Amino acid sequence: xxxxxxxxxxxxxxxxxxxxxxxxxxxxxxxxxxxxxxxxxxxxxxxxxxxxxxxxxxxxxxxxxxxxxxxxxxxxxxxxxxxxxxxxxxxxxxxxxxxxxxxxxxxxxxxx
Amino acid sequence: xxxxxxxxxxxxxxxxxxxxxxxxxxxxxxxxxxxxxxxxxxxxxxxxxxxxxxxxxxxxxxxxxxxxxxxxxxxxxxxxxxxxxxxxxxxxxxxxxxxxxxxxxxxxxxxxxxxxxxxxxxxxxxxxxxxxxxxxx
Numbered sequence: 063x064x065x066x067x068x069x070x071x072x073x074x075x076x077x078x079x080x081x082x083x084x085x086x087x088x089x090x091x092x093x094x095x096x097x098x099x100x101x102x103x104x105x106x107x108x109x110x111x112x113x114x115x116x117x118x119x120x121x122x123x124x125x126x127x128x129x130x131x132x133x134x135x136x137x138x139x140x141x142x143x144x145x146x147x148x149x150x151x152x153x154x155x156x157x158x159x160x161x162x163x164x165x166x167x168x169x170x171x172x173x174x
Numbered sequence: 175x176x177x178x179x180x181x182x183x184x185x186x187x188x189x190x191x192x193x194x195x196x197x198x199x200x201x202x203x204x205x206x207x208x209x210x211x212x213x214x215x216x217x218x219x220x221x222x223x224x225x226x227x228x229x230x231x232x233x234x235x236x237x238x239x240x241x242x243x244x245x246x247x248x249x250x251x252x253x254x255x256x257x258x259x260x261x262x263x264x265x266x267x268x269x270x271x272x273x274x275x276x277x278x279x280x281x282x283x284x285x286x287x288x289x290x291x292x293x294x295x296x297x298x299x300x301x302x303x304x305x306x307x308x309x310x311x
Contacts, residue, residue, distance in 0.1 A: 076291070078291055079189075081192070082188055085188055086185050086188060086189075089184045089185045089188070090185065093184075111182075111233075114231065115182070115183040115185070115186075117265075118183065118265050118287040119183055119185035119186060121287060122185070122186060122287060122288040122289045122290075123185065123189070124288075129288070168291075168292070
């Protein structure tokens with residue numbers, strides 16, 4: 063049977079971030095877990111704060127697609143749409159789990 | 175030279191501490207209260223911070239409130255000495271927050287997230303805190 067799994071999204075990230083990227087991913091995993099716990103407990107304020115943090119951090123670590131999902135998550139929480147927020151959180155986790163990062167020189171990136 | 179980095183996000187602290195440690199001894203704080211405490215100790219030990227990197231959205235006191243408290247502490251301790259350089263860092267770039275940072279906190283720079291190494295170092299060079307880009311030989 064052919065492998066029908068979708069290709070892993072490859073993201074090009076500045077080489078200067080390579081030494082701290084694994085630590086960043088660990089922090090993000092913890093924050094997503096805490097966000098899920100806040101959602102389960104109905105603690106929208108904590109969930110909103112964490113979504114905001116994840117959005118800013120993902121953008122700083124040059125992961126625009128992750129930042130966009132976190133932005134949708136933050137917007138859903140701001141509207142009180144907790145079911146939609148939970149769905150965004152699942153999408154965010156799936157995105158991070160499938161992430162394939164390639165470190166390149168900053169000058170070769172489109173926004174350099 | 176010593177820098178104080180104030181942000182409640184571990185990933186941002188990691189990014190800034192890693193980048194800035196090449197230029198200064200970096201202390202970090204995850205809240206306004208921690209920042210006030212670190213700042214007070216630094217003044218008491220006569221090892222003041224040359225620059226403070228301050229997020230605006232913090233748990234409890236927001237960054238602008240913290241900065242005004244730091245400025246009061248600094249003035250009370252040594253009004254004549256050179257004030258610390260203040261770099262506000264936030265996704266909030268609305269007029270009210272920017273105005274408050276510059277006029278009440280006497281900010282020297284306002285860096286919007288997402289942070290970029292090159293932008294940050296260029297701002298620090300403008301403030302004469304680092305030598306960047308390195309001098310051509």
